[in-house]
Amino acid sequence: MIEFKNVSKKFKDVTVLKDITFEIEEGNLVVLIGLSGCGKTTTLKMINRLIKPTTGTITISGEDISTKDPIELRRNIGYVIQQTGLFPHMTIRENTEIIPRVEKLDNEKITKKTLELMEMVGLDEEFLDRYPNELSGGQQQRVGVARAFALDPDVILMDEPFSALDPITRNSLQEELVNLQSKVKKTIVFVTHDMSEAIKIADKICIMDKGEIIQYDTPENILKNPVNEFVSQFVGKNRIWESPEYIRAEDIMIENAVSCVSTLSLNKALDKMRDAKVNSILVVDDKTKKMVGLVKPKQIAKVKDRTVPVKDIMVTDFQSAKPGDSIVDLLKVADENNISEIPVLDESGKILGLVTQNSLITTLSQQYFEDGEVL
Ligand SMILES: Nc1ncnc2c1ncn2[C@@H]1O[C@H](COP(=O)(O)OP(=O)(O)OP(=O)(O)O)[C@@H](O)[C@H]1O
Ligand SMILES: [Mg+2]
Incomplete structure (x- = not known):
């Protein structure tokens, strides 16, 4: 479980996160959603200590992460950033294996794991010797996802991983993520702007506005009982009809x-x-x-x-x-x-x-x- 307790963040004099308290259950996929600049990426980067809270504490499995070695911490946290963040001069194999190699894992194990990861994200082995610019955007995204799973972390952070994709590729990656999640049961924190995406993949959705959490709830509750006008507007009037299975007897x-x-x-x-x-x-x-x-x-x-x-x-x-x-x-x-x-x-x-x-x-x-x- 990941727990935020009264977490605030100031950049110089500007408060961008205001006293945030929430928990993410182990094995859940939680989506952070909100308008540009509301603090989603900041929240995400605090989990792997790329950003330090100004006040408040974050714990993972009960341990205060500020007391842990950041490198050690990140070993157990995969991170997928927008536009994949693949290194252009490295092949797909090198990109995927970079962290396991830094960790000096056994060669044979790394090779075996890489093949497993390719299969997991649905990429053919032949891609391994290509460079990122020889892959389509969707294929690169898959490599980004594979790389985040390379060390078999318990937690995966994904910052708008699918935002640059066409709707069809995006849809299929969303479906694959949900399948994958149900198999591997990682704790996933996923940032998006897109409510349809959130509803489709999330166990819980955290709606943020101007550095605050406005509603943190299941997709069903967010659709049915938005806490205020902001959430209603964000959800959109007819969104429930995209998920009629939530309209119950x-x-x-x-x-x-x-x-x-x-x-x-x-x-x-x-x-x-x-x-x-x-x-x-x-x-x-x-x-x-x-x-x-x-x-x-x-x-x-x-x-x-x-x-x-x-x-x-x-x-x-x-x-x-x-x-x-x-x-x-x-x-x-x-x-x-x-x-x-x-x-x-x-x-x-x-x-x-x-x-x-x-x-x-x-x-x-x-x-x-x-x-x-x-x-
Ligand atoms: N290093 C920084 N220095 C100063 N201000 C920052 C820094 N990083 C982020 N901010 C500010 O903090 C606020 C929240 O930024 P953040 O990146 O978390 O937003 P976001 O919700 O991820 O937005 P987007 O959807 O556009 O990615 C923004 O107003 C941003 O300008
Ligand atoms: Mg962001």
Whole structure:
């Protein structure tokens, strides 16, 4: 775990970081994001001691990094800078092996590791003897990433590593980073300007403005509950629709679904539906309160004796959703089963709410309308 405690930074008289406190969990990928000049690179460079805090402390795994030898510290921290920082007069092999050679690791080990790294970042061995200017920008970025992993560090710092790339190459490198991260479980601190990139790759996003942390949260929470106007603006109004999997049943269900106990008579159930102006009623067991069935007026219409309890005619093989199911899951269930309402049940089978056709349409239309106006 990396911990910033009340960290401030002044360059001469100018305060560029103001009392920053936050922690980065081991194995997480945390993205620092914010406008140009807000202090992202400064924050990043403090982790490997390229910049010293004016006040406050930074610890890694509980150890205050200011007490450690910087060279020793950096051995365990890979660093990828913008525009790769490859040495132009060295081949890809030499660039990749530079730190292991300085560390005087065994030759055979270095060669083996280099091949592994090339495979990890998806570059063919034949690139090893080329010079950086003989590689495309995306290929150079991959070498930059490979080099950061050369000593198998626990922590990797990446400062806008993909910013100079075209959207397609960038997308594929983002995906590869997420895959790689899930395999190797390094702690990665990644700087970007790009909210889509952040949402795609981050476990947590740290939104900074003018040297302060404005919100530090999961992508889902940042999208759903921006703490202020700055974050909303930064996130952009319709960003959630880039990640519809974050729109969940519990966010869009109505909570006062009309329900009745299974012993209620059909007459009474019908009255209840009429009063509430709904065309189905959810049936719960009187004792356990679990949902046991569903009744529609059409079914009741077929029955002569309306004094019988709803349990005699209710449908018991109904579809239901869990609170965390996404709108994409819900639409699929609605479509495949040709239904317009989906009850949302907790783990024990009790009713939490109901996703109705109306709630789905209202939610889906939010990407086009806001406050009744067309965006
Ligand atoms: N060595 C320095 N001396 C004086 N001021 C500096 C120094 N390094 C950075 N700054 C200032 O500190 C502030 C934060 O800089 P930093 O590089 O951390 O911003 P950033 O968020 O990474 O911006 P960008 O997105 O443009 O890379 C800026 O106002 C910058 O001008
Ligand atoms: Mg920067």
